[in-house]
Amino acid sequence: MTIATADRTMLPQPCGELSAGVIDALANPAGSAVPTLAASADPYGRDLQLALHTCYGLHYRGFADVDEDWEWDPGLLGARARLEHRFLAALRADTTQGRDVEAELDRLLLVPDDDDAGMGAFLRDHGMPWHMREYFVHRSILHHQEADPYAWLIPRLRGAAKAALVAVEFDEFGGGHAERVHQRLYADLLDGAGLDSSYLSYLDVVPAPMLALVNMMSLFGLHRSLRGAGVGHFASVEITSSPASRKMVQALERLDADPACLTFYREHVEADAVHEQLMRRGVIAGLLADEPELSGSVVFGIRATDLLEEKFSDHVLNCWQENRTSLLDPESAGEKSETSMTDSRMNRDFAATRPR
Ligand SMILES: [Fe+2]
Numbered sequence: 297m298t299i300a301t302a303d304r305t306m307l308p309q310p311c312g313e314l315s316a317g318v319i320d321a322l323a324n325p326a327g328s329a330v331p332t333l334a335a336s337a338d339p340y341g342r343d344l345q346l347a348l349h350t351c352y353g354l355h356y357r358g359f360a361d362v363d364e365d366w367e368w369d370p371g372l373l374g375a376r377a378r379l380e381h382r383f384l385a386a387l388r389a390d391t392t393q394g395r396d397v398e399a400e401l402d403r404l405l406l407v408p409d410d411d412d413a414g415m416g417a418f419l420r421d422h423g424m425p426w427h428m429r430e431y432f433v434h435r436s437i438l439h440h441q442e443a444d445p446y447a448w449l450i451p452r453l454r455g456a457a458k459a460a461l462v463a464v465e466f467d468e469f470g471g472g473h474a475e476r477v478h479q480r481l482y483a484d485l486l487d488g489a490g491l492d493s494s495y496l497s498y499l500d501v502v503p504a505p506m507l508a509l510v511n512m513m514s515l516f517g518l519h520r521s522l523r524g525a526g527v528g529h530f531a532s533v534e535i536t537s538s539p540a541s542r543k544m545v546q547a548l549e550r551l552d553a554d555p556a557c558l559t560f561y562r563e564h565v566e567a568d569a570v571h572e573q574l575m576r577r578g579v580i581a582g583l584l585a586d587e588p589e590l591s592g593s594v595v596f597g598i599r600a601t602d603l604l605e606e607k608f609s610d611h612v613l614n615c616w617q618e619n620r621t622s623l624l625d626p627e628s629a630g631e632k633s634e635t636s637m638t639d640s641r642m643n644r645d646f647a648a649t650r651p652r
């Protein structure tokens with residue numbers, strides 16, 4: 297039994313039968329019984345997504361006081377496979393099929409900078425400090441692991457596709473400088489906003505949609521058969537990131553946010569304009585030159601990303617339009633988080649996150 301505790305997050309709180317089955321099992325040594333997970337639950341629901349996220353967490357930085365040998369435990373892998381099957385089947389059922397990768401990429405590029413739909417536009421035009429803090433908390437689940445699942449694509453590619461993907465990843469991992477690793481820049485952003493920057497510290501307050509998005513990245517990365525979808529997803533992120541980050545810069549400038557909050561998004565405005573080209577002309581062109589039969593899988597990765605980003609955006613915007621929190625526990629979104637949604641208190645709340 298191998299137990300590691302340094303710099304590991306605690307196991308999350310279960311929220312249903314599936315997540316309790318996984319989380320309770322991990323309290324025991326690897327090789328202990330894992331309940332049979334029927335996985336008849338909602339494939340996008342928090343219980344299934346948290347169970348899956350916990351299984352995947354063993355492939356990242358693990359959990360405090362959890363036997364590291366669980367990572368390759370056959371019983372747990374079998375349970376995970378059932379969860380993955382249900383999630384993947386839902387993603388396939390809820391996306392239309394296509395093979396025209398170029399048209400798909402062109403569509404992603406068509407979103408004008410001044411569009412007024414979506415969460416980025418909402419934050420830019422109407423976002424209040426508490427909206428921004430909630431957004432940071434949701435996205436922390438993704439950015440603490442930013443670019444990690446794409447590294448699993450490297451051994452699955454070759455030639456031009458591999459070279460270009462590694463060039464993008466080199467930037468994502470700071471180009472040799474720990475302080476420039478994008479995961480670190482996001483932790484600095486959280487600090488700048490007065491939030492908790494420790495690894496996955498908000499896991500218990502983030503609802504299902506962001507867990508599903510992050511799980512999709514792990515699913516695509518960990519399965520060679522889904523390498524086309526992984527590339528499609530990664531390309532979609534890089535292509536849409538630069539204009540989306542520009543909206544965030546505008547929102548944060550308007551709110552007079554801490555400079556660390558701006559640094560993360562400014563970095564992505566610049567870097568992702570280059571990454572978009574590398575993904576399109578290097579990774580995707582290279583992959584499809586080698587394996588043209590993967591075009592449908594690449595399109596699936598792009599459309600599944602659209603689907604889950606839309607579910608995330610719908611959840612958050614619906615909550616905000618009803619003037620209520622999009623998190624499970626707004627009190628934990630920073631020391632000075634307010635549940636009140638009156639303008640004056642929100643302004644004071646954000647001001648409290650800035651350096652004095
Ligand atoms: Fe990045």
Ligand SMILES: [Fe+2]
Nearest residue numbers: 534567568571
């Ligand atoms: Fe990037």
